[in-house]
Amino acid sequence: MALAQRKSDALTARIAGLDLQVGDWSEAARKDALSRLAAMGLPDRRDEYWRYTDPAALTAPAAPAAAPSDADDGALVFDSIDRLRLVFVDGVFDAAASDDPALAGVEISRLAEGGALHWARDLYGTLETRAQTPVARPLATLNTAFARDGVLIRVTERAVRPVALIYRQGSKGSDAILHHCVKVEAGSELTVLESGTAAARVNCVLEVDIAEGGRFHHIRMQGRDHDRHALTHVFARLAAESLFKSFTLTANGRLTRNEAVIEILGDDAVAHVAGAALGDGDFHQDDTVFVTHGAERGESRQVFKKVLRNGATGVFQGKILVKQGAQKTDGYQISQSLLLDEDSQFLAKPELEIYADDVKCSHGSTSGAIDETALFYLRSRGLPEKAAQSLLVLAFLAEALAEIEDEALAEDIRARLENWLTRQEASAATMDGDAPEARG
């Protein structure tokens, strides 16, 4: 078959330069991933799941070049937050640049050191595998097979500080494959922060397994570098009464696809995924989310807001699947775009699939221009046009920002956004202002 042949040829070319790590604890999972991958091949534009985003740059044998940003300018993301910093350069852990990984109630190991960790053996690749139906996600499988580095985190208490994964790009053509696993034990709590550009191209997987009553928060800043390509997957599995909250700010980057696959397996669990994206020019940002309710009284929210201009593209594919028996599910999904000009576009595919009869689910998707009446009202009170526009942009993003539970983190992100918008006001002539600083 021509189609299958094309896909497997692409796979052969892509993995030609990659080494399958064997001889350690993850060998079985990696080999299993490789055989699953061989059966799937790599995705291309003809796949329904990639209809709005061309994966060519993500599947190409080599990473498209992207210049690393100047490391010395601007303030640092989350700098005001007391956090445990783990630094990765071009997708490889840099112990010297990182903090001593000592945090009460949190065990942190490097991916390669997982040999003694039963939980890691059980988790690595497991949620990724579960997420392959009903939609195949071959690039996540490729990640499981070929991940070069990552962290393994087990949480047994309420962590007093967030763990910050700080990414830095060292070279122009770097191609990173990162795989992190987090096990949140019953009743414990952790916040993971991610920031910075991992590499010219990154494929990053985060598997999060949350036991009963566990709480996991994820705040991610993707920004700054105009040319980088990123594909991320967050796979989460929620036991009873657990909580998962993820927020991502994407500002710039040539191509970004953030997938989140969340499975609610225990009753009374809460899962929120939110994103704010600011796209300017040659920018393509895609949020693809799949939330499965497999237990009773689950609450899920998907809140995605995108501000696009100068030909930027935003994509949202979001699904809520409510399985039989998942009664009293409360599912909410909203995706909205603010198009600042006619060259930009927003493509949305919101989906609901419900097999239980006593549920409350709603979804909505809108796309609109800036409210001219509001803009005039603000200007008539003396606000310069750009400042008035920034205020309206922030107001538009507010619902997504409200998903950040921690006040200090929310403030940090809001300040960064304002700063970015102000700088854009200043450089309005070029319409190519700097994105918020998103290094570590």
Place this chain on the structure above:
Amino acid sequence: MLKIENLHVKLEEEDKVILKGVDLTVEAGKVHAIMGPNGSGKSTLSYVLAGRDGYEVTEGSAQLDGVELLDMDPEERAAAGLFLAFQYPVEIPGVGNMTFLRTAVNAQRKARGEEEMSAGEFLKVIREKAKALKIDADMMKRPVNVGFSGGEKKRNEILQMAMLEPRMCILDETDSGLDVDAMKLVSEGVNALRDAGRAFLVITHYQRLLDHIKPDVVHIMADGRIVKTGGPELALEVERNGYAGILSEVA
């Protein structure tokens, strides 16, 4: 202070002419009222003066202290001292009233090369002025005009005016939607701002407001023109007899 000469305005999108040669001069220290039938162009005049998009000035001029307003952006007009209290104040979800007003005050000060107001000073001043208009602190924390009642929106317009201290204040039907007590509060707010260096152009349908805010001059607008100008007694005549008599007399 405000000098409008032979102002002709049509809609940008269609061939509809709304203002057909408006002449109007408002001197510093004075209060002028404009009355006129629905659809005669009163709000259009106020929008054109404030700089709203969608209108095309085909002829004429409007100057504030000798400077052409029609060439300026809305924010420049505001900084130059022009203020419009909207007939329909705009709701802006997600933008806090307080943030908005402080940003506006400081943007104007900055544009005029004045020092910005500190957060503390701003808070002190706004509390005082909001109290006088019986606007509670809770309302100030809410998004601009969102969930405000009709009367609350109008009071909020006057609060903005009090904070911005413009020189040329245009009030477009600020009295509509106000209960009797609120009308008094708003009028007191306006009267408190009256001074020799400031002028008001008050658009209204009712004498009631003019009982509180005593006009020096009353204009009647009809079909895009000022058709009659007189003293306060003109408003009383409209109140008693409507527009029919005045319009047939000038026709």
